[in-house]
Amino acid sequence: MTFPTLNLPVISPQIVLVVAALVILIADLVIVQKRILGWISLVAALGALATVFTYRPASPAFQNMALADGLGLFTTAAVLIAAALALLLSVERVADFTRHAGAYYALILLATAGMTALTIASDFMTIFVAIEILSLALYVLSGFNRRDARSSEAALKYFLLGAFASGFLLYGIALIYGATGTTNLAAIAQGIAPLSVSLPFAPLLPLGVGLLLVGLGFKVALVPFHMWTPDVYQGAPTPVTAFMSVGTKTASFAALIRVLAALGSHDRPWLLALAGLAVLTMTLGNLAALRQTSLKRMLAYSSIAHAGYIVTGLAAGNPRGAEGALYYLLAYTFMNLGAFAVLLAVQRREENDVSVERLHGLAARQPVLAVLMALFMFSLAGIPPLAGFFAKLYVFSGAVEAGLAWLAIVGVINSAIGAYYYLRVTVAMFMSEPAADAAEAPKPGWPVMATIAIAALATLLLGIWQFPWMQSIIQAVSTLALR
Amino acid sequence: MVPLWYYLVLAAALFCIGAFGALARKNAVGVLMGVELMLNAVNINLVAFWRYTTAAQLTGQLFAVFVITVAAAEAAVGLALFIAIYRQRNTVNVEEFDTMKG
Numbered sequence: 324m325t326f327p328t329l330n331l332p333v334i335s336p337q338i339v340l341v342v343a344a345l346v347i348l349i350a351d352l353v354i355v356q357k358r359i360l361g362w363i364s365l366v367a368a369l370g371a372l373a374t375v376f377t378y379r380p381a382s383p384a385f386q387n388m389a390l391a392d393g394l395g396l397f398t399t400a401a402v403l404i405a406a407a408l409a410l411l412l413s414v415e416r417v418a419d420f421t422r423h424a425g426a427y428y429a430l431i432l433l434a435t436a437g438m439t440a441l442t443i444a445s446d447f448m449t450i451f452v453a454i455e456i457l458s459l460a461l462y463v464l465s466g467f468n469r470r471d472a473r474s475s476e477a478a479l480k481y482f483l484l485g486a487f488a489s490g491f492l493l494y495g496i497a498l499i500y501g502a503t504g505t506t507n508l509a510a511i512a513q514g515i516a517p518l519s520v521s522l523p524f525a526p527l528l529p530l531g532v533g534l535l536l537v538g539l540g541f542k543v544a545l546v547p548f549h550m551w552t553p554d555v556y557q558g559a560p561t562p563v564t565a566f567m568s569v570g571t572k573t574a575s576f577a578a579l580i581r582v583l584a585a586l587g588s589h590d591r592p593w594l595l596a597l598a599g600l601a602v603l604t605m606t607l608g609n610l611a612a613l614r615q616t617s618l619k620r621m622l623a624y625s626s627i628a629h630a631g632y633i634v635t636g637l638a639a640g641n642p643r644g645a646e647g648a649l650y651y652l653l654a655y656t657f658m659n660l661g662a663f664a665v666l667l668a669v670q671r672r673e674e675n676d677v678s679v680e681r682l683h684g685l686a687a688r689q690p691v692l693a694v695l696m697a698l699f700m701f702s703l704a705g706i707p708p709l710a711g712f713f714a715k716l717y718v719f720s721g722a723v724e725a726g727l728a729w730l731a732i733v734g735v736i737n738s739a740i741g742a743y744y745y746l747r748v749t750v751a752m753f754m755s756e757p758a759a760d761a762a763e764a765p766k767p768g769w770p771v772m773a774t775i776a777i778a779a780l781a782t783l784l785l786g787i788w789q790f791p792w793m794q795s796i797i798q799a800v801s802t803l804a805l806r
Numbered sequence: 807m808v809p810l811w812y813y814l815v816l817a818a819a820l821f822c823i824g825a826f827g828a829l830a831r832k833n834a835v836g837v838l839m840g841v842e843l844m845l846n847a848v849n850i851n852l853v854a855f856w857r858y859t860t861a862a863q864l865t866g867q868l869f870a871v872f873v874i875t876v877a878a879a880e881a882a883v884g885l886a887l888f889i890a891i892y893r894q895r896n897t898v899n900v901e902e903f904d905t906m907k908g
Contacts, residue, residue, distance in 0.1 A: 448869055455876045459883050466887060475891045476903045482884050483837050483900065487828050489880075490844030493873060494821055497848050501814075501855035506865055524859075554906045620906075 330384035333391045333443065336371035336399060340436040343367030344429040351425025361414035364428040368407040368435065375400050387507055388446045393799030395443035397649060398577035402442060402570050405656045406435040409566035412664050412774045415767075419672045420468040420560050427467060431566065434460035438574035447496045447506040450578050454492070454542065457574065458485050461567050465559035471675040477558025484541070484551045492538020498531030508585035515587050532586060532593050536600070539582075542575040543630050546604040553611075556623035557676060564619060565663030568626050569656040576633055576652055580645055583637060584803045597638035598730050604631030605737040612744050618666055618677045621744060622659070625703060628741055629655055635734050636718035642800045644721025649796045651718055654702070654710035654785050661778030662699040668692055668767035668775065682748060684757030692767070693752045695779045702782045704745035705738045710785035813854035821847035834891075834898040838884050845877045 331338075344367075347360050354360060375396055383390045391399075410431060417424050437457030444450040462485065466478025496506065502524045503511050515528075541548040556564045586593070608628030615621035629651075636648035669685065669692065670677045686693035702711035715738060719731040785792060820843055827840025849870045856866020888898050895902070 448865075448872060451869075452872060452876065455880070459879060462883055462887065466890065472894055473905055475887070475894055476905060478887050479834065479891050479898075479900070479903060482887055483828075483834065483841075486838065486841040486880055486884065487825075487844075490821070490824065490828075490841055490848070493845060493848040494851070496869075497817075497851040497855065500852065500866065500869070501859065504859045506869060557906055 330382055332374075332378045333382055333384035333389055334440070335374040335378070336403065336439050337436045339367055339371040339374060340432045340439070343370075344432040344436070347425055347429045347432070351423075351429075354425075357418065357424035358414060360425050360428050361410060361417065364432055365407060365410045365414070367432060368403055368410055371435075371439070372400060372403040372407065375403065383445070383509075385449075387509055388449045389440070389443045390445035390509075391443050393795065393802050394577060394581060394649070397795055397799045398442040398573050398652065399439045401573045401653050401656050402435060402438045405566060405569045405573065405660060406431065406438075408660050408664075408774050408778060409562055409570075411770050411777075412565060412660075412667060413562040415770045416562065416667060416672075420470060420474075420675070423467075427464070430460045430464050431563075434464065434566075435570065438570050441574040442577040444578060445508045445581065447499065447508070450582075451489075451493065451496060454575075454578075455489065457571065458489070458542075461563075461571065464563045465555050465567070467563065468558075468560045468675055470673060471558065473554075473558035474560065474675065475558075477555045480551050480558075481555045488538050488541035488548065491534050491541075495531045495534030495536075495538060498527045498534065500531075502526075502528040502531060508581060512585040512587065529592055533596065535582065536593065536596065539575055539579050540600065543572050543579070543633075544604075544627050545600050545630055545634060546607045546627065549604070549608070549627050552627055553620050553623040556626070557617060557619045560675060561619070561663060561667040561670065564623075565660050565667070568622070568663065569660050572626070572630065572633075573652045573656060576637075576648060579637065580648065580803070583640070584645075594638055594640045597634055598727060601631050601634040601638050601730060602733050604628065604634060605734060606631075609737050609740040609744075613740070615744075616678050616680075618679060618682070618748070619663075620676075621679075621748075622662060622666075625741065625744070626659060628737065629659070629703075631737070632715060632718055632734060635730055636721050638730065639718075639721035639725035639727060641721055641725050642797075642803075643724050644718060645800045645803065646793075646796050647714065647717030647719075647721045649799060650785075650792065651714035653792065654714040654782070657778045657781040657785065658699050658702040658709075658711055661775055661782060662696065662703065664771060664775045664778060665692060665696040665699065668771050672765060679748065679751050682751045683755035685752040687757065691772075692775070695775050696752060697749045698779050698782060700745040700749050702786075704742040706742075708786045710782045713786055713789065810854060810858045813850060817847045817850040817854070819847075820844075820850065832899050832901050834888050834900050835885075837900060838881065838888075842877060842881065845873055849873055 434457050441453035444453050462482040466475045468474035503514050544552040608624050612624035633648045633651050636644035666677050702709035705711045705715045722731040824840045824843030828837050831837050852866045852870045
C-alpha cells in the first residue's frame with residue numbers, strides 16, 4: 324500500500340492554530356486567570372505566522388487540494404496578523420462581555436484556521452469546507468455578548484443568511500463540477516482553455532460561476548448580498564467585528580482571486596458581472612454610510628464600500644488589478660482593524676457600540692487616541708501618503724489598464740462621497756464641544772493601545788515604504804497565471 | 807437508463823422549494839429546514855454528475871459526503887443559537903428580530 328504524499332508542512336499554520344485551540348479549551352478548565360488563555364492564543368497566532376515563513380512557496384499538498392503559493396502565503400500572513408491584533412485587542416476587554424473567555428479564544432483561533440485554510444484551498448472541496456469552518460466559528464462569536472440582546476440577534480441573522488448563501492455557493496460548485504468534470508482548480512484551468520466548447524455540459528459553467536459569485540459575494544458583503552453586514556457588525560462584540568471584517572474579507576477574496584484565475588477570466592461574462600457588482604457595492608455602501616449615527620454601523624457600510632473597491636481590481640482581470648486587490652486587503656486589514664480598536668477604546672464596559680456624539684471633543688480628552696483615529700479615517704478615505712490612498716490608486720489603475728475607465732471614474736466619485744463621512748468623524752473629534760453627558764470611558768490599557776499603535780504604524784509604513792510588500796505581491800500574482 | 811436531466815430537474819426543483827421555504831418561513835427552524843433542502847438538492851446534483859461524467863473517480867460522491875457532514879455541523883450550531891436566543895426573547899420568529907435598522 325502506498326501512501327499519497329501529503330506535504331504536511333503546508334498546513335502547519337492550521338495545525339498550530341487547531342492544537343492551540345484544543346489546548347486552550349482544556350486549559351480553560353484548570354486556569355482561573357483567564358487572561359493567560361488570551362496570551363496563549365496570541366502566541367499561537369504568532370507561532371502560526373512564524374511557520375508561514377519556513378516553507379517555500381508553490382508547494383501543492385494533499386493531491387492538489389491545497390496550494391501554498393505566493394498568493395496563499397501572502398494572504399495567510401495577512402489573516403494571521405489580523406488574528407494576532409484582534410487577540411491582543413481582546414485580552415483586556417473580553418471579560419466585559421463574556422464569562423467564557425476560553426471558548427472565545429478557541430473560537431477565534433478556529434475561525435483563523437478556517438480563514439488560512441481558505442487562502443490556500445485550491446479545490447472546491449477544500450474551499451467549501453474552509454468557508455464553513457470559518458463561518459461556523461464566526462456565527463457563534465458574533466453572538467458572544469450575553470449582555471446585549473442585539474448580539475444574539477446578529478448571530479441568528481448571520482447564521483440564517485450565511486447558511487442560505489452556502490446553499491447557493493454549493494449549487495454553483497456542483498454546476499461547475501458538472502460542466503468541467505472536476506472540482507480541482509488546476510484541472511479546471513487546464514480543462515477550460517483547450518475545450519471550452521467540447522465540455523459535456525459547457526452551458527452550465529456560466530450559471531455555476533454566477534451562483535458561486537453569489538455565495539462568495541455574501542461572504543465578502545457585496546451589494547445586493549450585503550443585508551446581514553450592518554446588523555452583524557453592529558451586534559457582534561467589537562473585537563469580533565474588528566477581526567471578522569478584515570479576516571473574512573482577506574480570505575474570501577484570496578479564494579475568489581484563485582477561482583477567477585483558474586476559470587481564465589479573459590473574455591468571460593463574469594468579469595462584466597463583477598464590474599456591475601463593484602459599481603453597486605461602492606455606491607450603495609457609501610450612500611448608506613452617510614446617514615449612520617452608530618459608528619460600528621457606519622464602518623460596516625464603509626466595509627461594504629471597500630469590498631466594492633477591491634472587486635474593481637478583480638473585475639479588471641489583469642495582474643495590475645489583482646496586485647491592487649491584494650495590496651488593498653493588507654492595507655484594509657490594518658486601517659479597519661485600527662478604527663474598530665479605537666471604537667473599543669472609547670466604548671464603556673457595558674456598551675457594545677459607539678455613537679458619533681461620543682467622539683465629540685475626543686481630541687481634548689485623549690489626544691493620542693484622536694490623532695490615531697484621524698489617521699485611520701484619512702487612510703480609509705484615501706488621502707496620501709497613507710496606505711488607503713495607494714490601495715485605491717492601484718485597483719483603479721488596474722481598471723483603467725483593462726479598458727474600464729468608467730469603472731475607475733465611478734470609484735473616484737465614490738471615494739469623494741466616502742471622504743465626507745470619514746472626515747465627519749475627524750471633525751467631531753477635533754472641532755466639536757464634548758456632549759454634556761460624555762461620561763468617561765475606562766482608560767484603555769496597554770494591549771488596546773498597542774494594537775492601535777501597531778495598526779497605525781503599519782498604515783503609515785505600507786504607504787511610504789512599499790518595496791518589500793509590493794515585491795511579494797507581484798511575485799504572488801505572477802505565479803497565478805491570470806490569463 | 808434514466809437520463810441525466812431528470813436528476814438535474816429534480817435537484818433544481820428541490821433547490822427552489824428549499825429556497826422558497828428559507829425565504830417564506832417565519833420560524834427560524836423552518837428556515838433552517840429550507841436550507842437543508844437546498845443542500846440536499848446539491849447532493850443530488852453532485853452524485854448525478856458523478857455517475858454520468860466521471861464515474862471512474864470518486865469526486866462527486868466524496869463531495870456529497872462532505873456536504874452531509876457540514877450540514878450536520880451547521881444544524882448543530884444553528885439549533886444551539888436558536889435555543890440561546892429563545893431563552894432571551896421567548897421566540898424564534900425571524901420577523902420579530904428587528905432591533906437594528908438603518
